[in-house]
Amino acid sequence: MLACRTLFRIDRVFGFTSRCFLSKPESFSILSFRGSENSAMDGFKKQKMVNLVWRPISTQSSLILTEAGNEVQEVAQCSKSSDVSKEVIEGETASVVSAGNHSVSLEVGASLIKFIRGKEGTTQMKLEEEMGVKIILPSSRDEDHISIEGGSVDCVTKASERIATIIDEVVRSPSLDYSHFVSLPLAIHPELVDKLVNFQNSILGIHSIASDKQDDQANRATTNVAVDLKANSETNQVNVGIKSIPIVSYPPKAKSKSSTLLDLGIEKSIFIKPSTFHLTVVMLKLWNKDRVNAARDVLKSISPSVMDALDNKPVFIRLKGLDCMRGPLDKTRVLYAPVEEIGDEGRLLRACQVITDAFVKAGLVLEKDAKQSLKLHVTVMNARHRKRRKNNKKKMETFDAREIHKQFGNEDWGEYLIREAHLSQRFVFDQNGFYRCCASLPFPGEQKA
Template sequence: MDGGSKKEKMVNLVWRPISTRSSSVVYSEAAEGQCSKPSGVSERAPVVSAGKHSVSLEVGASLMKFIKGKEGTTQMKIEDEMGVKIIFPSSRNEDHIMIEGGSVDCVTKASERIATIVDEVVKSPSLDYSHFVSLPLAIHPELVAKLVNFQNSILGNQSIAGDEQDVQSSTLFDLGIEKSIFIKPSTFHLTVLMLKLWNKDRFNTARDVLKSISPSVMDALDNQPIFIRLKGLDCMRGSLAKARVLYIPVEEIGDEGRLLRACSILAFSVN
């Protein structure tokens, strides 16, 4: 979610997924009231035909790999122990997996096992962040212009001769500095917090909360513009050698602490 522009004294928070598809998981129970529902999951009725029992589970793309396991080991273990077949979607646009078995009991137990795996994953650091909350800065044309000028000044120093013998080993090109590594000016933003929204309930809840706290965020900012200073450079998650995202930390100009108060309201309310 990106947010920031003032309209009728409200903060316009925009929901932004990190990937092109947000992840979700909804549990489907394949028993006639025979098993208890694990926390954080919901139910769907089973399908029974000609001695074959099946249930459909809606699983977000970010969770599929944990159900499969390394080289499919987790999937094969569940299938062997429970006597079922787990069928994954052939299209990336589908989030459902199907569990088929010879009895309601085996399908139910396999469903419970998968629900347990999901519960463990969402509580661990293994699950990647799926969304983030931010304040958009691209709504200010003068800031976008400065960002474009900065990028051009860096890229303009890059000199690549037609003859490879004339290219110095320390050029920006050799260091991997090119246009693709810069953020698009139209998406210039200030990140407030990262979120792991692994199911539709959490997604909808976070969305509703953000809508409801807009007045509180504006109150924390005293309904006035805030000035920040970009300071330093840092990498996101991990060492410099493995860094994939670099960002510039910010500090508020002045000692009012309004930005920190507003960010704290967002972080506390959503989490």
């Protein structure tokens, strides 16, 4: 199943008579097209103007013809919702373009604007030169729309199709990072958070730093110098005679723990924040508001199916030990705590599969992600999160986890209830420190004795 759909599609309009034929739309974006009487739409009277607006997708399309004064509008109604904006319906609010000029407005998503612009604007300038159009990008980072202006329907359409191709390629590539994911929060359990904080502190040696300072102070306090003081009554002066200065030999300073950790590729930035601990169900790229809203609707709509998969009973998990995702321990990329469902009934995996299948069916999951099998785990350390140092041109992609595994390989992290599933937004956090919750799906609660 093609998991990534084209954002928009404009069908070429070869001519207009008293009726306008539009093909079935296939995207979630909004397109508005404006033309004048000198364009290919010369079948209308010269005083009239045509506004064609492609609305969000549904399975059927319909035409609405309204007349306001000397102006005619045709709207391709592609949305199941009835909230059509005033600027579409009311003729007096529609903008007028000069004769012979055509304009298309495209909702592409704020995170994709930079790919249309290109490095130093090279992609935008190349498109404008080849297609004979003017591409107007938003000035604000929060805006989702771009405009394409050209002298003909054909050049505007071709430019729109080229931008659609660019966006498809970007979405399928690693250039566009995942924006959301479905999570099963674990940071809601304070006892687990405390254990993970202690785990990080013990590895980073935070407590040993204070003890090292105390040892240094104690060493300075035991360093004594013997002197002989003699007072001269005639000159009222005190003569100081140094009888002996003990020779103190200090052992060579041991290599600090922090230096050793850096040699192993271990630093604070690669530890997962305890306040964000979770199980990941499926990763998502939701680059515009339509896709975010669609994901919300999917999560809310599958509640009965998820409850059936869980047999309407609470589900508990046990976290025990540590393991690396792939490869040897001395070249670890991801260190995680394995997850075991208590009772081993497979209910949690079934529920997660219901969630994943629903998002795949809605076209919100990339094809490569839809083919992957789910491995429930809690990431503890991830080398990908490492912050690049100024003096290091190359970022270390792995770390040595052998000593960590030796000490915590059989650690019992405890048993925990899975209370809900979230549609979580990456890189944005709520007040509790967890990822921004865009929508939630409650799981069966803990049974009372």
